[in-house]
Amino acid sequence: MSATKPENTAHSDEPSDWKQEQTLTWRRAHPLSPLVRSWLIIVAFLFGIVRPAVEDFFRGDDPLTFQDLATVRPPESGILAWLHLFGSFWLPVAVVLVFLLLLVPFFLTWFFYRFAVDTSNVYVKSGMLFKTERKARLDRVQSIDVNRPLLARILGLAELKFDVADGAGSALQVQYLSYREARRLRDELLVQVRALKSGSKPSAAGSQLEPGHPDSAPDAQAGEHHLRQRLAQHVTENFKGVRGEGEQQIVHVPVGRLLGSMFLSLGVIIIMLMAVTMVGLMVWADISMGALFASNMAVFAGLVSALWKRLNTGWNFRLVTSPDGLKTRFGLTDTVTKTLPEGRIQSVKVTQPLLWRLTGWYKVSVALAGQGEGENTAFAGELLPVGTRADLLRILPLVVLDEAHGGASAEQLHAGLEAKGSGHGFTAAQLTARSRIDWFAISRNAFSLTPALLLVRGGMTTKRLSITPHAKIQQLELKQGPVGRRYGYADLTVTAAGAMVGSTELSLVDTETARALLVRQAQLGVHANQVLAAPGVRSQAGRRTALD
Template structure:
């Protein structure tokens, strides 16, 4: 092939393949879902009903198994054919059901997170599951099973583009690396925890007692200990192996998993609150865990997806908080220490409310003032007699429960007034979480923000910061 002559333009890019555009058309799960469902139903029938029918002879078992296979196929095949989905402008339309037909049309402006999940078996066959988390509780999540991996990735990109207010054909947003969790650090941090170390020691003691005294009764305590270690040690180890976090205009992207690979994308503004957990022994290593409350997750899904960084250096954890809440600096918020009972501290500035509590396990909870749901100043009979009060900052259900506990009543009132004032200032019409990519354009259409001279003047001493 001859090179182009000077002045001659480069050849045009090749046209997109017919299957690359997911913004139009109707799609289905991979056809493999049909034989998988048939095989699963047949195995359940043989395992449960087969032993009962074997008294009549294996011919009956074989005959009934064949009938179950054809019956399952007669249901699975039309169910797969009628189970379709597709994008219609900025809505995701999902059809399903065979006898009872259903149709769901979901506005993507309610999108909270998009996950591409690939369990071990699906990795072998090159398929994936697309999970779309929406605001609205447990029943609002959309799960599209057994999609070809390329289709799942392209659909994730198109869904995020629609949610951001961009055309669905927009390319995947670029990303920049943020943090990769080394496996030795993950292994050491999971081991270097007081409950795990005590369980290991107790397990060794019970094993020694069984060998020395040949007492079989100790095995009754070995089983629950072993199951507990499998859940709280092996579970996180397999889950967060090869953990990688990156930042993009679409939000925070997390990739992790040993046997079940997962790519989680959290769009900007979906994180409602964050807490940084530092267990006693982790402080010696200088590492912490970052957990978040996300409005789209509820119930078990909240606990399953709340970790933003399972193990990371403490400074990296605070850097991520600043990335989640642009314009803030969580580490420099001035804190007021409470020395009445257990040591704790709380502080507020124009961006964040920060509380620190815990003697053995230090927990730092951070809530942006524009994401606060309600503010409560509470005091029981004994607290009123002592002149104390507690300020609670409520957020959507999740791991974060920020509060300024057991404060002087006047100090608690100042905290409440400062939080209310900062929250009122922060809640502007452009602070919503919908269509984050075009929010700057909408602000430009409304006109420039008022200058400092146009704002209402405040006398010194009236600002919430000076009140504290």
């Protein structure tokens, strides 16, 4: 075996305290964790068993019965000859043994997997031949999220994910704990995180959990209840959801609204048009359905994947406030609880597709610090997948500074969503420079500056309003091609930290206006940190916003 390889997810320059780590209480994950890790193997194994029966059904052949299986004899020689000891049950025993052999690597991974917690760090050890130790400093932790794949929900398990300040590559996971333990450990660790960041002395988390068997106390209590009560409690915790202490729900997206928004989306319209076209070709051109489907399989797979992601990330979506910041909960098969602490939201974007105007729906997305496009995450950067104007008015005050503290007024936000041309603090380009190029978007593209925010408006088919604090803007780029130089216009790109929403583009702006905006934005950026750091900065709801 190779030597242990320590890895600090916070990339600290401080040397690790080896003696302190030797006193840690190391604990294993839940014993059912290997089943969650091996879900793909389980699905493939079950598919291999069921596939012959399905093929016989479609061919019209008589399916195999238990009597037919009982007539099959075990091998009389070779390494499997001993199976005759089980008589007519040798085949099911062989199947079970093969299944267990496939799970052996996953159980070995679980056996060598450990985690520990002290007053300032979270440690994870893994590996049988090549050992790895990772450490996340709690004072660098941005959020602690709870992720639950479908099989984990069925088994009552959950994963804790620690996002630290260095970004996507430094996230640390503890896989898997019981859902009760995961929520309890997360709450204790968040108390430690707040204590460390405030300068007070925290107490060690997880001290009430018994080493080596974290679920012993809950199981002992659950054993005293009736089986039916235990089953009802399991369903409530793992499928209906449990609200945390101190949480207050802001928005809940009904399933009917989510399905309606998907029906009014471009992807569904394309699928419907392709289906009508395929039916027409089958009727008039005498082309088989199989040939049409095979030739367009890649297109269908991409559209179905996009629709499924939209359904899964919007299903049962809830936005709540908590002592740790805003939280989003969502998921049909895999459920995710994402925490958005103060200071991590870099920009906010409100969009309204063309067909959503019929129902008055909006979508609110955010860009997060330390979480870019390359990170494998279920969180799509959405504070509101689809919601009414009333939902929008409940969310924006939580993440956008009000006019009294250098932010946007209610009139400016309304103008950014609905108005055209200049007015209400927005500046639109001169019509003479733009009408020759893009008359259709002539009155929507505009911007507005406040002491703390840059608001960019655009889009005619899909209305867009982007809100970015001056202190969060990393780059403001002016682009001008040959046609732009000829007609005297330019495009501006605003880039903030975090890539979930991406850059914001202000198209077809007069060259003079674009250059003036660059200068003014540089001046505002110098003083923006002083505005945001001023004491008493609060949103209209009386709390610090996530943009603070």
